[in-house]
Amino acid sequence: MADVESCLKATELRLGLPGTEETTAAAAALPTPPSTPRGKKRDGNIAADEPAKKRDGETAPPAAKQATVFEVLTRVETTFVSSCRAQVVGWPPVRSYRKSCFQQQSSNAAKQSKPAPPPAEEKAPSAAATTAAAAAGALFVKVSMDGAPYLRKVDLKMYKGYRELREALEAMFLCFSGGAADAPAVNPSDFAVTYEDKDGDLMLVGDVPFE
């Protein structure tokens, strides 16, 4: 698991406010890293007793305590490492039945537009994505890769899950990976797939169920 080890080294946890050199150094190790403040937004369930922080996904408030800084950097580390090991088959060891139940659940939830308030902002993007997909016959999105001379378009409806989408994207951009300058023999799986959601934020692909 060389990928994981090199990512772990690159994301050594150090003290400092977000947006300082530590995160930039970590960012250089990967071609398309999610930026630090955004890393916080996806974790709607980090600490159930800190609703104020997670609501708007902004950087830690100016009066950031040590604990907050560590928390943010831990999110960054986790995010980078996670994108490195995105392709590990069968990990974590969760039965496919369980996974399929969750996929079905989130599409049910979006359909029923429940009266109970959705927990944090996790539900909102899910509902938006579902209605958008349901509306169009095909769902074409622009895809760009750092360093590639031109963009591509993919139809999200062609894929049943993140794995398939990722494999398709890798196949599409395979011709460009040999030319990347930074690291020797850049592996396509080093790349993190991100998207821009309706708020204009750069989000790591994979958090929200595929539907």
Added chain:
Amino acid sequence: MTYFPEEVVEHIFSFLPLHSDRNTVSLVCRVWYEVERLSRRAVFVGNCYAVRPERLVQRFPNVRTLTVKGKPHFADFNLVPPDWGGYAGPWIDAAARSCMGLEELRMKRMVVLDENLELLARSFPRFKALVLISCEGFSTDGLAAIASHCKLLRELDLQENDVDDHGPRWLSCFPDSCTSLVSLNFACIKGEVNPGALERLVARSPNLRSLRLNRSVSVDTLSKILVRTPNLEDLGTGNLTDESESYLRLSSALEKCKMLRSLSGFWDASPICVPFIYPLCHHLTGLNLSYTPTLDYSDLTKMISRCVKLQRLWVLDCISDKGLQVVASSCKDLQELRVFPSDFYVAGYSVVTEEGLVAISSGCPKLSSLLYFCHQMTNEALITVAKNCPNFIRFRLCILEPKKPDAITNQPLDEGFGAIVRECKGLRRLSISGLLTDKVFMDIGKYGKQLEMLSIAFAGDSDKGMMHVMNGCKNLRKLEIRDSPFSDVALLGNVAKYETMRSLWMSGCNVTLKGCQVLATKMPMLNVEIMNELDESSEMEENHGDPSRVDKLYVYRTTAGARNDAPDFVKIL
């Protein structure tokens, strides 16, 4: 003993509850072998390819309960390619020809086709119970056949199967004369069921003790059903998404179920439903909330804090460490805990850490079975847990990030897991994770004397690791390893051991074709199955330099020889 009439010998054997004991007495002499085999009522086949079905039914023609397991455990995580095998057909065919008295069939991780279920339904006039766990290949049409033709059916228990939905017709196939149901579990059926048919079926099943509904069943239907089942002990709800008025009806229906001890389901549960469950909580011994991401830490703890008699809890990690502290202070009788990840798509973050586990261990000393997915772990925590809970029988820890070290000291977790195997003398099943060196295997081999099943992922430094286990764990039956640096040296280090084990799985390791061939040659009683996938998964990318490297290896002892139903990608040496 040889002077006793055979009926007396048979009667004595009937007091032997364990399969292993009956197997042993059958070896004593021919007479005992014959008496034993003709009086054997229950047979357990741990690996469907270990013995030929025809052979088995010939030996035990009067068997009433047959249990068969198919695919290796790692098939649950998509590590075994589809179409690998594990077909139920040959077993049902053989039983249909030779075991007319079959009453119960239990299958796990097998491929069951509709035609198999149809044959099953028609072949055994006294058939009473069908239990299918993590199986696939059949549809609701097969269930319709079972419902239609098994006149004495008591138990239809479908757990986590992948079932093709061909509509709600199957449930209506239970004839009006069918009044014998004791247990009905169709939670894994994806589609709708006819509420009226369900209500009528329940109304004519006075012996119903266990009922697990699927997602399509509404709160209203559930309320109507529960009025008919005052003796219900185990309930899996349908969806709990309705408006609050429905819950009032549900609440009064639930009050009538004074025997209810176990709850599951909670599909798409709205937090509104939680207070209506409160009256039940005090009596509950089992609670499964692990399919309910819609309830957060506060809803969960409100419910669980009232479940003071809880013995078994399955929950999602959104319960958080704080929630687990509530569990620890409320559920003093807890024996089994499973904390599942709610985020397993790509990223894998969890709010659950070592703190939750330490809290549980100090609050729940009776804890004996654990499955715990978490974000991080420390040696100190594991050592504490081992001291607090020496009674572990099953200890499965999954740190979401492979090879993650101790979160505080950055050391490998060898010490922590070492403490677990040392203190928990009755440990039978262990899954390890995080950063681990050969040292942990030294401890496992030294102390894991009762260990029967060991799961290893991304662990170890060298062949010595696997050798410690192979040489030390006297009772090892199943060893499954993925992505660990064990090579042919380890594979061939103790070949005789494999005959004492059910199976070995190795994937993403460093074994080669040559090593496997040597194993197959030395041990003709083993099937050595090799699977190299042709599609380009990430594991194949590391394989470039060595085409003889075996991607997936499955070794098992067998009396049946090489199987004839293996697909092209499986090579049997």
